[in-house]
Every structure is written in C-alpha cells, then in structure tokens.
Amino acid sequence: SAKSEAKGQHRFFSADLYRQLQHRLDTERELAAAIEEDQFIVHYQPRVNTHSGELVGMEALVRWQHPEKGLLYPGAFIDIAEASNLIVQLGEVVMDKVCAQLAQWQAEGRALVPVSVNASARQFDEGRVKDLCIRALRRHGIDARYIEIELTESIMANNAQQVFEELRSLHEIGVPVHLDDFGTGYSSLAALHKLDVDVLKVDRAFTAQLGAAQEGEVFFSAIVSMARALGMRVIAEGVETPQQLAVLQRLGCDEVQGYLVSRPLPAAEVVRFYGQRTLPALA
Ligand code: C2E
Ligand code: MG
Ligand code: MG
Numbered sequence: 231s232a233k234s235e236a237k238g239q240h241r242f243f244s245a246d247l248y249r250q251l252q253h254r255l256d257t258e259r260e261l262a263a264a265i266e267e268d269q270f271i272v273h274y275q276p277r278v279n280t281h282s283g284e285l286v287g288m289e290a291l292v293r294w295q296h297p298e299k300g301l302l303y304p305g306a307f308i309d310i311a312e313a314s315n316l317i318v319q320l321g322e323v324v325m326d327k328v329c330a331q332l333a334q335w336q337a338e339g340r341a342l343v344p345v346s347v348n349a350s351a352r353q354f355d356e357g358r359v360k361d362l363c364i365r366a367l368r369r370h371g372i373d374a375r376y377i378e379i380e381l382t383e384s385i386m387a388n389n390a391q392q393v394f395e396e397l398r399s400l401h402e403i404g405v406p407v408h409l410d411d412f413g414t415g416y417s418s419l420a421a422l423h424k425l426d427v428d429v430l431k432v433d434r435a436f437t438a439q440l441g442a443a444q445e446g447e448v449f450f451s452a453i454v455s456m457a458r459a460l461g462m463r464v465i466a467e468g469v470e471t472p473q474q475l476a477v478l479q480r481l482g483c484d485e486v487q488g489y490l491v492s493r494p495l496p497a498a499e500v501v502r503f504y505g506q507r508t509l510p511a512l513a
C-alpha cells in the first residue's frame with residue numbers, strides 16, 4: 231500500500247541521511263584540523279595559446295595530503311568545505327600558497343605567467359575576495375596581474391549586486407576574472423554583459439562534444455562570437471584529443487587547457503612548461 235511504501239522510504243531515507251550527516255561532520259572536523267596542520271598543497275595545470283602553444287597561464291588546484299588516505303582531490307572535500315564555511319579559510323590558504331610559489335619562481339628569475347585561483351560563491355558572499363588578494367599579493371611582493379580569480383555562474387544566484395561590486399573592485403586592483411564552467415549555469419546574457427569578466431572558460435562537457443559530431447561545434451562557435459562582441463577571451467577546458475584542438479583552432483578559441491597539454495602538476499614539475507611552446511603535432 232501507499233502507506234507502507236512511504237514508511238519504507240522514510241526508513242531508508244533516514245539511515246542514508248544519517249550516514250551522510252555523519253560523514254559530513256567527520257570530514258568537517260578533519261578539514262578544520264587539516265587547515266591547522268597545513269595538509270593542503272597546490273597543483274598547477276598549464277594553459278596554452280591555441281595557435282602558438284605558448285604557456286599563457288596556469289590554474290591552481292588544491293589537493294589534500296591526508297595522513298592516512300593519501301592525496302585527496304577537491305571532489306572529496308570542496309562541497310563540505312563550502313557548506314561549513316571552512317572554504318573561506320581554505321581559500322586564504324590556497325591564495326597564500328600560490329603567491330608564495332609565484333615569489334619563489336620570481337626569485338629564480340622566471341618570467342611569470344598568471345595563476346588563476348578558484349573562488350567559491352561563499353567567499354563572494356563575505357565580500358572579501360579583493361582583500362584576500364591584496365593581503366597575499368602584498369605579503370609576497372607579487373604584482374596583481376599575476377593572480378586571476380575563477381568563479382562559476384552560481385555566484386550570481388543570490389546577492390547579484392554584491393557580486394557586481396566585488397568583481398568591479400577586483401578589476402580596480404588589476405585582478406582579472408574568469409567565468410568558470412561556462413555553459414553549465416544559468417546566467418542570462420543580460421547578466422553576463424553586466425558582469426565584469428575578462429574570460430569565458432567553457433566547461434569541458436562542451437569540449438567533449440567537439441570533433442565527433444558537427445552539432446558540438448555550434449555551441450562553441452556561438453560562444454566565441456559572443457565573447458568577441460563583448461571583448462572577452464575564450465578558454466576551452468578539458469581538451470583531451472588532437473581532434474578537439476584542431477576544431478578549437480579553426481573556431482578561434484584563444485586558449486586551451488586539458489590533459490592533451492598536461493595534467494595538473496606539482497610546482498616542481500610544472501616549471502618545465504616555462505618558456506615552452508607545447509602543442510602536440512596535429513594529425
Ligand atoms: P575546475 O575549476 O573546473 O577545474 C578543472 C577540473 O578538471 C580539475 O579537477 C582538473 O584536474 C580537471 N581537468 C583538467 N583537464 C582535464 C581534462 O582534460 N579532462 C578531464 N576529465 N578533467 C580535466 P580537480 O582538480 O579535481 O578540481 C575539481 C574542482 O574543484 C575544480 O573544477 C574547482 O571547481 C574546485 N577547486 C579546485 N581547487 C579549488 C580551490 O582552491 N578553491 C575552490 N573554491 N575550488 C577549487
Ligand atoms: Mg577552475
Ligand atoms: Mg572549470
């Protein structure tokens with residue numbers, strides 16, 4: 231009957247929910263301790279010019295060096311960090327590590343390229359992303375143009391006015407903004423026009439559709455035209471095959487990032503991309 235079904239469902243639901251809650255609380259506690267104990271490291275993924283293959287930037291991606299579980303990727307902890315507001319502290323840690331790394335590379339005499347740092351909606355709610363950048367840049371003596379902020383369309387879900395102002399203030403200090411995972415969210419064209427973003431970083435779901443069927447190209451080429459009209463650059467993320475790269479070159483996409491060029495790497499390994507032009511020979 232409907233009644234016993236509902237009852238069964240209820241029982242299933244609470245056991246499941248209980249387990250989820252327990253996991254969440256455990257992870258939250260561990261995360262807080264891990265921030266104290268400095269268990270986070272940053273990997274860097276190169277971004278190259280679609281046509282020349284020249285290194286034009288890197289993305290900072292956080293990893294948790296867990297004492298028992300080994301290296302954990304953001305999928306295992308970012309959601310929980312966001313829900314618990316620990317993301318604000320973690321964001322400080324990542325920004326500080328990135329600026330310290332830039333300072334080290336600078337001291338080694340390398341010609342720096344900008345490093346983009348992912349920020350969560352939570353950090354924007356607090357309205358302190360600009361201060362976060364300024365503090366870390368000053369602490370390590372880094373010029374603002376070497377840091378970029380990546381954020382997703384979801385930041386516009388609430389408090390759009392606050393977000394607009396925060397983006398404007400990032401521009402004022404010279405920190406460019408990338409709209410990450412573009413195409414998966416719900417930003418209207420009107421909002422996009424009002425947003426002070428410099429780069430549309432197209433989600434890898436769209437990159438994955440390139441090279442196989444013709445339809446996959448339609449969306450991408452529309453984004454490229456729109457970005458041109460709005461004075462923005464386009465980055466394709468998740469580029470894995472030479473076929474995808476060939477299509478992106480033809481469509482005039484500015485920059486590419488993905489396993490075809492390189493996986494995210496520890497700082498000591500990513501330095502080999504400095505001053506390099508890295509694109510595989512096209513088939
Ligand atoms: P994202 O910012 O969209 O980063 C791209 C993700 O795609 C990274 O996963 C990267 O390793 C992966 N990726 C890059 N190239 C390829 C490819 O060719 N194929 C495939 N299949 N995947 C590729 P990762 O490092 O696991 O990060 C996942 C997400 O976690 C990021 O997505 C970002 O939203 C978030 N994240 C990472 N670091 C931070 C951080 O410091 N702060 C915040 N707030 N979020 C972060
Ligand atoms: Mg990103
Ligand atoms: Mg992305």
Ligand code: MG
Nearest residue numbers: 411433434467
């Ligand atoms: Mg993504």
